[in-house]
Amino acid sequence: MTTDTLKRNNLLGALCAFSAMVCVSFNDMAFKFLSGGYALHQIVFLRATIGLVVFAVVVMPLNGGLRVIRTRRPWAHLLRGCFVVCANMALFLGLAAMPLAEAVAITFISPLLIAVMSVIFLNETVGPRRWAAIIVGFAGVLVIVQPGTAAFQAASLLPALAALLYSSMHMVTRRIRATESAPTMSFYTMLSFAVASAAFGLVFGDGRFAGGMHPSLEFLLRAWGPIARGDVAIIVTLGALSVLSSLLVSQTYRLSEAAFAAPFEYVAMPLAIMWGVTVFGTWPAPNAWAGIALILGSGLYMLWRESIRGTPTPPTQRR
Template sequence: MLMQNPRTGEAASATDSRDRLAGIALMCAALMCFACLDASAKWLNRHMDPMQTVWVRYVASIVLVGAAINPVTRPGVMRSARPWLQTGRSLLLFLSTALNFFALLYLQLAETMSIIFSTPLLVALIAGPLLGEWVGPRRLAAIAVGFLGVLVVARPGLGGLHPAALLSMAGAVCYALYNISTRVLAAHDSSETTMVYSGLAGVALTTPLIPFIWTTPASPVAWLIMGGLGAFGALGHWLLIQAHRRAPAAVLAPFIYTQIVWMIGLGFVIFGDVPDVYTLAGGGIVIASGLYLLYRERVVAKPTREA
């Protein structure tokens, strides 16, 4: 029987700990980029058609991703075992982005983010009928409480948020379906193939509209922010990939909710928005429900890992 050197074990543990801390730092940096992406979109929406903003987002994504991953550098990258599912996934991502960008015309950054945080709840709910991953009564109760939090933010029929909150809710549904389709495709296509397909629907659907809705930016700042829109998205996804290479998803998942801090800060500094008590309370309920779901996932999966 081989004996492990205690010092070797300590060194491995220290390395693992450093990797996890680095992964957490990269995850937080990625979420800051995504918050800056939404803030840039909200700013640009005041100066051009939101669909033009969506087009800029996806063209920049295609250019930046295509520079690194293309048929020359990755032969066969465009071949998919599930081309129709790849197309549907790309369409869902486009719908989620477009709905969110239009909602940002009327809602604060923190308001849209509080609603979008319901995505993990929707994934847990939808995964049952679509993937056979049914949730137990405790997780089902957490999902119900989470949706109550969304209602606190939106306050339907009580003179609460602008009706554009419905766009954010529809965007969250699209994003949940996008996440589920990504999980299904992971068993059939490489991550490079899936990444290349991601922005195709956005470019294909918005490009024909550009000659009719194009507004030339009136200042160098607008051009800079247009460039930043693509850069924030590409950098955010790259940081996300690097984070998951260094730390398990279960370790990183709770830090997703730090994005609300960036959204509140950017909303206040750039737009002078201060979230009301309903947004903060409802967002807190949604976050607590999401964290409880993560906890239950660990509890349910633990016997399987230990078996």
């Protein structure tokens, strides 16, 4: 692979990461908005089902029909599906009990973990200045969540768990990118959501374990019910965006260095603040602003270092 190709792939991957985070940010806002009236597995099932329909009607015809779902790595897709389903479930349960900006801030451990894990598992190179930026970004997360305060309530551990699982999912993506296309990975991601949420709904969908408990547990165990007319458009949009965001995320880590693309996910932070203010009427606390500045500053510095270096470090992982 030539230097120009590596540079182009990294830039395309960064654009995919940015666009994916716009979709994911709406997804987070919508799940928090809907968490007071529906069961988590019901929303996930409807989103996945709509997404599979959109995939079959729009994506499959443009990518060779049924050939797009053929895979040489079924067990890798199963592992990746487990990671992404558990990561999303953990995050959505955290969102039910926490302010949106705080929950998203905790998940910013994920881009830092992706960069670190890319060194450990993929043999990619992260220079000392980028390591320093990663440390600063992690410090920003700590400033926002304030260890030892109310931010470290039990629910705050759920976005942290989501971050770890999300990072692990991206490591699997990097391992299978040579043989599996973005549409193929997107299909098996949505299929994983549909199967897992349907199974959970069969066991807990009658709501017999719900009633007067923690918001996260109530969201998890609430009974399935009819969808209000005003919420139909939100759920349909979630389904369509699930296809787009899954394709974009898969494409991000197929194209570019994990350590290069990860900082572009920081766009989710200002978007979370915007949704918090406009939809939920919540502003970040002063300490949160300081932490956000550290996180965004570290990400911008990493991007600046890439521009100074001229060409990103080629990935050296084994295929």
